[in-house]
Amino acid sequence: MELLQLQYFLAVARLEHVTEAAQSLHVTQSSLSRTIQRLEEDLGVSLFDRTGRKLRLNEFGSRFLRRAERALFELEQGKQEISDLLSPEQGTLELAVTTASPLPHILREFRKKRPNIQFHVQMLNSQEMVMLLQRGEVDLCLSSAPVQGDDIECQIVFIDPILVAVPKGHRLANRDSVSLTELKEEWFVGVKRGYGVRDLVDSVCQSVGFAPKYVYEGDEPARLSTLVEAEIGIAFIPSTAKQSWEHIKYLQVENHELVREIALLWHRSRYISRAALEFREVVADYFGTLSKQTMQSGEK
Template sequence: MELLQLQYFQVVARLEHMTEAARSLHVTQSSLSKTIQRLEEDLGVPLFDRRGRSLRLNTFGRTFLMRVNKALFELEQGRQEICDLSSPDRGSVELAVNTAGTLPAILKKFRGTQPFVHFHVQMLKVEEMHALLERGEVDFCLSSPPIRGDEIECQVMLLDSILVAVPITHPLCDKRSTTIAELKDETFVGLKRGYPTRDITDRICKSEGFVPKHVYEGDEPARLRALVEAEIGIAFVLESSTWGFREGKMKCIQIEQHDFVREIGLSWHKSRYLSKAAMAFRQIATDYFNS
């Protein structure tokens, strides 16, 4: 049994598609098929149920995959630890995020204190980040909602209140706070479904018996201010996005009754080896959110 066979098996098991796995591994499909076949011959059992071109992990495959994941995880931790010992001022940090608003300031500070450390950032959905964490393929996930699990450590970095932004001509502009019920008949501009803020506000509004009427749904939070100022609609916005904000043609109002808060958390695998560079990143992120 060879290490390469285990690495190839892990990818095929995850994708359950030989062509996609070969493309991901940058090898030919015939070479990959032969490698998996040799592994099955070594084990004496098939690891997949094959129906034409489709593959499905069988009971043998699922059982073996759990052991392979643990073995490859430990080998990767060993590699990272050796790299850290041999080059303590260098190394790399792997990040996955779904909330990038705070990231530039954190990375700027990190690069200033760790100039020789390479970092790589992926913008992913929470489900994708969770899978990477469980496989030990990233050092940290910075996400909202925070990722939690039996093997995952989570540090809540920020409780970010959600406010409602209205144009200064709006009747609510004279109020310091409002209720969800008062927003029932309003027209909204906002982010698309799938964004944390949108999912939170949709869920709470639904609990109040209505679905917000959106006339605009986008993926650029910065654009919402211009739309509110143009009186196209009102918007749910994060308090952190208003830091340094000067009221002009728009006002942000507190929401009563509900805990309108978005949690941002930093998560990591409990068993993953954290290099000095990774621990430095965690400290810089913590200091940023505590400042």
């Protein structure tokens, strides 16, 4: 049994299609098919039920997949650990986030500490993020909602109050806080359903007897401030995403715990590089400082 056979088997098992698997591996379909056939001959069983170029794992294949994934996982962990020992100041940190607003500050501080470490950031939804984390394709995740899982470590790093952003000419602009029930007749701009903040806000508003009326629903949270300033509608914006716009006023929400939890995620069983460990420290320090500032401003 060869390592190449396991790698090809894993690609076919995940995609269940010869053509797509061959394209992902950058090999010919005939080469891929021959390699899988040799693996099945070595094992003495067929691993797939075949319908043309479409494959589906059978019971033998499903059982073998778990073992193959574990074997390749351990080999990849060993490779990463050796690379880290040889060149601790080099490498690339793979990150996935569902909330991007704190990233500029965090990445700037990390780059000061490790200027030679590259980083690659992907903006994903929670399901995509967890899938890549479990596959080992990302090192760390910053999520705007905690994620539960047997193999996922979840550290809540910040409790982020959600504020109400109104234009300076709005009837509430002379206030510092507002109750949710006072917003029943307002028009809102927001992100689409499926975003953590949108789903949280809708749920809390429903609990007090109304559904926010949206005149705009998008997939770019950073655009909301522009729309608020243009008086298109008001918006629910996390405190970490608020911007110092001259014509926008941010109000606290009264009597309700309208907050989101920001969590740092990593895989319990996977090797964590020195760079990833230092990034975790930078994240903890950043949100620790932010928490103190939030408490101090609340006491004034």
